[in-house]
Amino acid sequence: MSEAIAYYPGCSGLGTSKEYDASTRAVCRTLGLDLVDIPDWSCCGSTPAHTKDHVLSAALSARNLQLVSGMGIASAATPCPSCLTNLRTANHRMEAPAMAEKVNKLLDAPYAGGVEAISVLQALVEKVGLDEIKAAVRTPLTGLKVACYYGCIMNRPPELMAFDDCENPMAMDNVLSAMGATVVPFPLKVECCGASYGIPRQDIVARLTGKLLDVAKSVGADMVAVACPLCQMNLDLRQGQVNRALGTNFRIPVPYFTQLMGVALNVADEELGFGQLCIDPRPVLNKALSGADAQAKGA
Amino acid sequence: MRIGVFICHCGSNIEGTVDTATVAKASLDFPEVVYATDTMYACSEPGQDGIIQAIKDKNLTGVVVASCTPRMHEPTFRRAVERAGLNRYMFEMANIREHVSWIGKDREANTNKSVDLVRIAIEKLRRDAPLSPSKFSINKRVMVIGGGVAGIQAALDCADGGLQVVLVERESSIGGKMAKLDKTFPTVDCSSCILGPKMVDVAQHENITLHAYSEVDAIGGYVGNFQVQVKKKATYVDWTLCTGCGACMEKCPSKKNPDRFNEKIGPCTSINIPFPQAIPKKAVIDPTTCRQFVKGKCGVCAKVCPTGAIKYDMADEIVTEDVGAIVAATGYDLFDISKVTEYGGGRYPDVITGLQYERLLSASGPTGGHIKRPSDGKEPKNVVFIQCVGSRDKSLDRPYCSGFCCMYTAKQAILTKDHIPDSQSYVFYMDIRSPGKMYDEFTRRAMEEYGARYIRGRVAMVYPKDGKMIVRGADTLAGTQVEVEADLVVLAAGAEAAVGAPKLAEKLRISYDKYGFFMESHPKLKPVETNTAGVYLAGSCQGPKDIPQSVGQGSAAAAKVLALFSKDMLESDPQISRVDIKRCVGCGKCIITCPFKAIKEVEFRGQKKAEVIETVCQGCGLCTSTCPQGAIQLSHFTDNQILAEVNALCQS
Ligand SMILES: Cc1cc2nc3c(=O)[nH]c(=O)nc-3n(C[C@H](O)[C@H](O)[C@H](O)COP(=O)(O)OP(=O)(O)OC[C@H]3O[C@@H](n4cnc5c(N)ncnc54)[C@H](O)[C@@H]3O)c2cc1C
Ligand code: SF4
Ligand code: SF4
Numbered sequence: 001m002s003e004a005i006a007y008y009p010g011c012s013g014l015g016t017s018k019e020y021d022a023s024t025r026a027v028c029r030t031l032g033l034d035l036v037d038i039p040d041w042s043c044c045g046s047t048p049a050h051t052k053d054h055v056l057s058a059a060l061s062a063r064n065l066q067l068v069s070g071m072g073i074a075s076a077a078t079p080c081p082s083c084l085t086n087l088r089t090a091n092h093r094m095e096a097p098a099m100a101e102k103v104n105k106l107l108d109a110p111y112a113g114g115v116e117a118i119s120v121l122q123a124l125v126e127k128v129g130l131d132e133i134k135a136a137v138r139t140p141l142t143g144l145k146v147a148c149y150y151g152c153i154m155n156r157p158p159e160l161m162a163f164d165d166c167e168n169p170m171a172m173d174n175v176l177s178a179m180g181a182t183v184v185p186f187p188l189k190v191e192c193c194g195a196s197y198g199i200p201r202q203d204i205v206a207r208l209t210g211k212l213l214d215v216a217k218s219v220g221a222d223m224v225a226v227a228c229p230l231c232q233m234n235l236d237l238r239q240g241q242v243n244r245a246l247g248t249n250f251r252i253p254v255p256y257f258t259q260l261m262g263v264a265l266n267v268a269d270e271e272l273g274f275g276q277l278c279i280d281p282r283p284v285l286n287k288a289l290s291g292a293d294a295q296a297k298g299a
Numbered sequence: 300m301r302i303g304v305f306i307c308h309c310g311s312n313i314e315g316t317v318d319t320a321t322v323a324k325a326s327l328d329f330p331e332v333v334y335a336t337d338t339m340y341a342c343s344e345p346g347q348d349g350i351i352q353a354i355k356d357k358n359l360t361g362v363v364v365a366s367c368t369p370r371m372h373e374p375t376f377r378r379a380v381e382r383a384g385l386n387r388y389m390f391e392m393a394n395i396r397e398h399v400s401w402i403g404k405d406r407e408a409n410t411n412k413s414v415d416l417v418r419i420a421i422e423k424l425r426r427d428a429p430l431s432p433s434k435f436s437i438n439k440r441v442m443v444i445g446g447g448v449a450g451i452q453a454a455l456d457c458a459d460g461g462l463q464v465v466l467v468e469r470e471s472s473i474g475g476k477m478a479k480l481d482k483t484f485p486t487v488d489c490s491s492c493i494l495g496p497k498m499v500d501v502a503q504h505e506n507i508t509l510h511a512y513s514e515v516d517a518i519g520g521y522v523g524n525f526q527v528q529v530k531k532k533a534t535y536v537d538w539t540l541c542t543g544c545g546a547c548m549e550k551c552p553s554k555k556n557p558d559r560f561n562e563k564i565g566p567c568t569s570i571n572i573p574f575p576q577a578i579p580k581k582a583v584i585d586p587t588t589c590r591q592f593v594k595g596k597c598g599v600c601a602k603v604c605p606t607g608a609i610k611y612d613m614a615d616e617i618v619t620e621d622v623g624a625i626v627a628a629t630g631y632d633l634f635d636i637s638k639v640t641e642y643g644g645g646r647y648p649d650v651i652t653g654l655q656y657e658r659l660l661s662a663s664g665p666t667g668g669h670i671k672r673p674s675d676g677k678e679p680k681n682v683v684f685i686q687c688v689g690s691r692d693k694s695l696d697r698p699y700c701s702g703f704c705c706m707y708t709a710k711q712a713i714l715t716k717d718h719i720p721d722s723q724s725y726v727f728y729m730d731i732r733s734p735g736k737m738y739d740e741f742t743r744r745a746m747e748e749y750g751a752r753y754i755r756g757r758v759a760m761v762y763p764k765d766g767k768m769i770v771r772g773a774d775t776l777a778g779t780q781v782e783v784e785a786d787l788v789v790l791a792a793g794a795e796a797a798v799g800a801p802k803l804a805e806k807l808r809i810s811y812d813k814y815g816f817f818m819e820s821h822p823k824l825k826p827v828e829t830n831t832a833g834v835y836l837a838g839s840c841q842g843p844k845d846i847p848q849s850v851g852q853g854s855a856a857a858a859k860v861l862a863l864f865s866k867d868m869l870e871s872d873p874q875i876s877r878v879d880i881k882r883c884v885g886c887g888k889c890i891i892t893c894p895f896k897a898i899k900e901v902e903f904r905g906q907k908k909a910e911v912i913e914t915v916c917q918g919c920g921l922c923t924s925t926c927p928q929g930a931i932q933l934s935h936f937t938d939n940q941i942l943a944e945v946n947a948l949c950q951s
Contacts, residue, residue, distance in 0.1 A: 167640035167760075187643070187762030218765055 003075075005123055006068040006115075007035035008087070010080040010229075011043050017079070017229035019273025023258040024079050024120050026271040030262075031128050031136055035077065038067050044086040047196060054093065059106040061090035066111035075116045077123040079258070081154040081228045087117035088160055119154065120258070121227055122163050125171050133178050138266040140180025143292030144285060146260065147186035147221035148172040149212065149235070151193065151228040166190070172257050176225060179264035184219045188212050193234040202238075206245035209234045213242065213250045222284050223253040225260055232256065236278045253281030260285075300425055303334040303359040304417060305350055306395075307341035307366035313400040318410045322365065322395075325414045329421050333357055342372050347379040354383035361385070361427065363420045365393035365413060386429030388873070388935055391420040415948060422947040426940045432870035435914055437523035438623040439864045442467060444515055444803070447475020448846055449838020450628030451497050452853030453860075457626075458506035460861045465620045466501065467529055471512045472577035473498055475630050479560065481660035481668075483846060484710040485741040491576055491663070498578040511579055516617060518806045519896075521915045522833030523623045523869045533613040535584035536570070540608035543572060543580035547600035547609070556588045558665065562655040564673055565665025570600045570609075574663055582608075624863055626856045627807060627817060627829075628837040631794040634689025634697060641760045642688065644790055648673040649768055650761060652792045653684075653707055660714050670718050672787045675766075679786030682715050683770045684708045684726045685758050690793030691729060697793055699814070702843040704791035705732045709742040711789065712751035724751040725783050727758050727772050735847070754781060761788055794843035807834050808895060816842045827856045831917075835859050874935045875916035876923060882930035883908045889922035889931055898922060 007028075013021035028035050045060035065087060068076045078084050094100040094113060104110040118126070124133065150169050158166035167190060173183045193212060194205030212235065216224050226232045236254040243249055255277060262272040263285065274282050304326040308314035319337035326335040334357045340346045341364050353359060362385070364376050369392045377387040393416040395409075403409050439462055443454045446468035458464045472478070478498075480490035501507055516528040551568035558567035560574055567573075569589040570582050582600075590597035591611055601609040636652055637645030644650045649672050651659075662668035672679050686708055690701040705728065712724040726745075731753075733739045745751045758772035767784045774781045796815025804811040809829040810818040817840050820828040827835050835856040838849035863869075876889075876898075885907030890898045897915035901908050909931070911922075920933045929938060 165640050168643075168646070185646070187760075187764075191760075215762070215764055 003127070004034040004036050004073055005127065006038050006071060006073045006076040008038060008041060008044075008064060008068075008076050008078040008083060008117075010078055010083040011046070012080055012229040016233060017256070019276040020079050020229060020232070020256045020258060023256055023262045023267070023272050026267045027258050027261045027265060028120075028124075030265045030267060031124070031133060033123065033128050036071065036073065038064060038071070038076070041067060044083045046082065046086070050086065050089070055099070055102045055106070057086060058090040058093050058099065058103045061086045062094060062103055062111040063107055065090065065115040065117070066107060066109055068115045069111065070109070074114065075118055075123075077118050077120050079120045079227070079229075079256075081119065081151055082230065084117055084119050085153055085160070091115070091117065092160055119163070119227070121154075121171050121175070124175060130174055130178050133175060133261075137179055137264045139264055139289070141176070141260060141264050141285075142180045142289065143295070144181045144260075144288040145184050145220055145222045146176050146181045147184050147216040147219060147224045148176060148189060148257070149186065149216075149224050149226050149231060150189050151226070151231040152190055152195075154227060155190065172225065172227060176257060176260060179261055181260065181264075184221050186216060186219055186221065186224075188215050193231045195230055195234070198234055198238060202241055203245065205234055205238055206242045209238060210242045210246045210248065210250075213239065213252055214248070216252060217250065221252070222288055223255060223281055225257040226254055227257055232277075239279065251279060253277065253279045253284055255281045300331045300361050301334075301357065301359050302329075302332045302361045302363065302421060302424060303350070303353050303357060304332055304336075304363045304421070305341050305346075305353075305365070306335070306337040306413070306417070307346070307364065308337060308339050309366060309396055309400075310340065313366070313396050316400045316404055316406050316409045317395060317413050318406060319413075321410050322413045322417060326363075326417050326421070329418055331361075331425060332421060334359065341366050342375050347375070350376070350379050351383040354380065354385060359385070361389045361391075361424045363391050363393060363417060363424055365395045365417050365420070367396040368394050368398075386431070388430040389424070389427055391424040391427070393417045393420040419944045419947045422943040423940050426937070426943055427935065430873035430934055432873045433913060434868040434870055435523060436867065437864065437869050438525075438621050439463070440465065440620070440622040441624045441626065441860050441864075442525070442527055442620060442622040443626045443628055443837075445475070445627065445629035445797075445838070445840065446470075446473030446501070446509075446511070447628060447630040447838060447849070448477045448494060448497075449630065449840075449844075449849040449853040450475070450626065451494075451501055452850045453626045453628055453837045453857045454507055455497065455500055455504065456854050456857030457860055458504045460857065462506065462860065462864060464504075464507045465527075465529075465622060466507055466509045467513050467515060468509070468511045469514045470573070471534065471581065471583045472573050472579065473501060473509070473511065474574075474576075474578070476654065477846060478574065478576070479562070479654060479661075480657045481662075481664075482710065482714060484706045485735070485737045487710065487713065495576050498576065502578045509579065510618070511581075512583060515803060515806060518625070518808075520621075521912075522831075522863075524914070525622050525625060525833065527620045527622060527625070529618050529620055531616045531618060533615050534581070535586065535589075535609065535611055535613045536582045537608045537610050537613075538579065538581045540606040541581045541604075542606060543577075543582070544605065545572060545582075546603045546605060547582055548572065550599050550603045552597065552599060553588055553590050556585065561658045561665045562652065564651065564655050564658055576663075584609075584611075624833045624835065624860045625807065626835045626837050626853075626860065627803065627809070627840055628853065628856075629797045629800060629803060629840045631839040631843060632797050634695075634793040634795050636688055636790050636792050638695065639688055639790075642685065642758065642788070642790060643761050643763075644688075647761070647763055647768065647788075649763075649786070650788045650790065652790055653704065653711065654792070656711055656789045660711070660718065668718075670715065670787075677786065678719060680719065680722050681783065681785045682712075682722060682724050682787045682789060683768070683783050683785040684712060684724060684789045684791065685761075685770075686726065686728045686791045688790040688792050689795070690791075697795075697814075700732060700843075701791075701793040702732070703845040704793065705742065706735075706738060706845065708789075708791050709733075709745035709751070712745045713749045716749040716751075724749075725770075725785070726751055726753045727770075728753060728755055729757065730755075735845070756781075761785075794839060797840060800840060807831065809834055816840065827852055827859055833863065871914050872918060874918045874933070875913060876911045876918070876920070876931050876933045878909050878911060879930045879932065880908050882928045883926075884928055884930075885909065886927065888925045888927065892921050892925040894919070894921065
């Protein structure tokens with residue numbers, strides 16, 4: 001139904017965020033969004049490459065964009081905001097001819113630009129559209145209170161990412177409320193979770209992630225939906241560390257927004273990979289849904 | 300022709316890098332030059348006397364002065380040659396200061412260039428013809444558009460000076476923003492107590508006609524003789540009958556509409572008088588919320604109105620006012636705080652604008668002068684003020700300073716302490732700008748006597764948590780992050796051009812800047828004039844201004860109008876286009892081209908011809924380059940003169 005989009009899972013999609021990758025594929029398939037794998041794709045360079053060398057970083061990303069261009073496809077979607085930043089930065093940097101020349105020297109085949117990199121979230125909103133997403137809902141997430149957490153780089157810097165409001169993004173909120181969930185106004189949507197400080201400075205992550213969880217709880221969220229593998233890891237895997245450091249006892253599930261969409265679209269449970277999260281959202285999810293169900297029957 | 304040439308030293312401004320004596324000597328070789336000299340300050344009294352003396356002694360019939368820009372002293376020298384008996388247009392200027400001495404250091408090259416410029420001026424002068432202005436009568440009525448404090452002041456001063464004044468205000472009452480303020484800096488006196496009497500004076504002055512709830516629809520004509528179409532918007536209340544008793548407001552069942560006068564923090568009825576001191580104190584129905592209009596039934600106000608003033612079938616009405624001058628005083632509006640998404644204005648009820656806070660402070664406001672925060676009506680203890688929201692911020696395309704926010708924030712911090720003695724105010728600021736009489740002392744008082752905590756730094760975000768607003772920002776003096784738990788956050792929203800200002804400017808044929816503020820004729824020397832004769836500016840429509848400045852400008856604009864009207868006849872500038880009727884083929888291209896609508900089509904012996912309306916033509920010359928026949932010529936800048944100038948330059 002819609003145009004084909006190249007799909008760039010990113011390295012974490014094969015490792016720490018397999019469930020994000022799997023649920024993304026399943027949801028897009030259900031919605032008729034044709035994701036085409038990029039043969040022989042490689043790492044975007046991630047954080048190490050661009051902290052060291054801009055040309056190298058651009059080349060690592062551009063290699064993938066070049067492959068997409070060879071497939072005759074004009075846009076590539078990635079679930080990972082960090083990959084997205086690298087892909088878009090490569091496109092942006094290579095607009096300067098001098099930079100393009102240096103980068104192309106490192107590539108097997110030169111990349112001439114023209115492939116737009118977008119997030120899976122953006123692809124869903126723009127290529128499928130909220131109306132169609134809404135029409136495909138089979139099990140509305142009625143009664144579920146979700147805080148949408150975008151992380152700090154999904155929409156920033158705004159000049160580069162060029163999607164949604166950079167301080168108060170609404171795309172995920174809109175998608176999940178189309179799924180029937182109650183989206184709570186979460187004021188820390190774009191606050192940093194501590195990112196890769198989880199390794200050298202756990203205290204920083206404990207403080208920042210702790211604040212996110214605290215505010216999510218105070219606005220009445222049952223769970224925090226995320227769109228970034230690193231955020232997911234800090235909020236979910238490190239929730240125990242946060243509790244120990246701050247003396248709190250949070251137990252808030254942190255699913256990917258695509259997993260929640262999968263539930264609403266009746267995607268088979270095996271494809272959604274809830275078991276791979278540290279805090280399994282299903283009990284809370286089922287409770288919220290059955291509560292709403294009972295209420296509907298009672299009324 | 301007998302030409303005299305005067306080369307000015309301008310002290311050392313010109314003489315420093317131009318050998319003026321050599322320029323004078325070289326001038327003697329040019330055609331028809333009979334006298335040339337250098338002079339210390341041509342514009343000074345001895346300098347002018349020297350020119351006059353030379354005209355008389357040498358029988359000069361034309362004069363060239365090589366000095367500064369004509370924008371500076373052309374009128375000075377024109378008057379001088381006129382005093383000596385010459386026509387004022389038998390004079391040319393060569394700009395050897397801005398165009399030569401100030402921009403180049405090479406004395407020899409500068410001297411040569413000056414000689415060239417003098418030669419060009421001489422060639423133009425040789426083709427000048429004496430011109431005389433024609434006279435026309437003026438209509439000594441003045442229109443003031445906008446009834447804020449600036450417009451009120453301009454209207455009162457003009458009316459006191461004996462002029463008939465037409466004041467046009469688009470809201471149902473005059474008063475502007477000042478009517479919404481509680482107290483005013485730096486004296487903290489009550490705003491409505493000082494503005495109210497002026498508003499009453501407007502209502503009672505026999506020379507002032509007030510069109511409230513009205514807007515300017517179209518403007519034709521020119522200085523001395525404008526015709527302005529004023530649209531009187533339908534109020535659905537016959538104001539000749541309405542006594543302002545307010546019975547309708549008490550009984551109107553549609554009570555929950557956002558009150559624009561209270562900056563939408565309180566409700567109002569569909570039929571409304573905005574505030575008790577309104578001038579005129581008349582009711583207006585808002586048809587977008589009134590049940591009679593929305594649902595087709597109600598009619599309560601018509602039943603209760605003791606004078607039968609309600610007229611649901613009223614329509615807009617256009618009246619034409621003939622005036623000789625116009626003062627634009629349309630003020631400013633506020634930056635939309637919801638654009639700064641990180642502060643949550645528009646999303647969080649307890650993040651409000653400074654003007655909303657004024658309404659909370661005001662005894663006639665929606666809370667009766669008790670500070671209650673919008674979300675739950677509680678009295679706030681910690682109030683955070685954030686300055687420069689939509690000011691001095693390139694990322695929001697608002698690089699300019701709004702001027703008055705530092706001062707009103709200090710005022711509001713003081714008033715907060717007065718209202719709630721156990722409260723604490725925090726002010727996040729970038730710099731404190733308070734360069735007025737008693738102004739810096741005032742901001743100091745807020746800090747020292749009233750204990751407001753000033754934190755130098757920007758706020759990164761504001762978010763709600765457990766009934767508080769968490770304000771997180773930087774303290775750049777301490778080099779730390781700060782978080783304040785606030786009960787209420789007040790944003791000093793910057794000033795923007797009034798809604799619709801560019802449209803009005805186009806009707807007035809005046810320029811406006813990138814942000815919609817009206818452009819004055821000269822930023823220093825003509826601050827209330829515009830480039831359209833007979834149109835003046837007052838108050839913050841020209842750029843953000845506080846009350847003293849706005850009032851000062853209102854009086855200044857009135858003085859300009861009174862000076863203009865002190866004559867019975869006006870002289871029109873003769874440097875305008877004229878049509879050679881024999882050459883004109885009536886194609887009409889010039890009519891379309893003229894930005895001032897100064898050319899009209901006429902019938903001449905059965906043929907279409909163009910005709911320039913003398914008083915409207917601004918002498919811009921666009922038509923002359925449009926005319927395929929060369930039939931339109933701009934006097935004093937004819938094609939022949941310009942070609943002669945080019946020739947002179949190419950010969951050298
Ligand atoms: C929160 C706050 C507090 C302030 N406190 C102080 C203070 O304490 N002391 C101080 O000196 N200054 C203060 N100021 C500044 C003060 O408001 C201005 O200096 C003053 O209002 C400027 O007057 P004005 O007549 O130029 O413009 P406005 O007050 O804006 O009046 C313009 C008028 O023109 C009307 N209008 C607009 N467009 C049209 C149109 N097209 N046709 C017809 N009418 C039109 C408007 O309805 C309005 O009535 C404060 C400002 C703010 C925002
Ligand atoms: S007719 Fe309209 S304005 Fe009059 S009372 Fe009814 S709702 Fe109010
Ligand atoms: S452009 Fe020239 S020819 Fe045409 S109407 Fe104007 S004056 Fe006449």
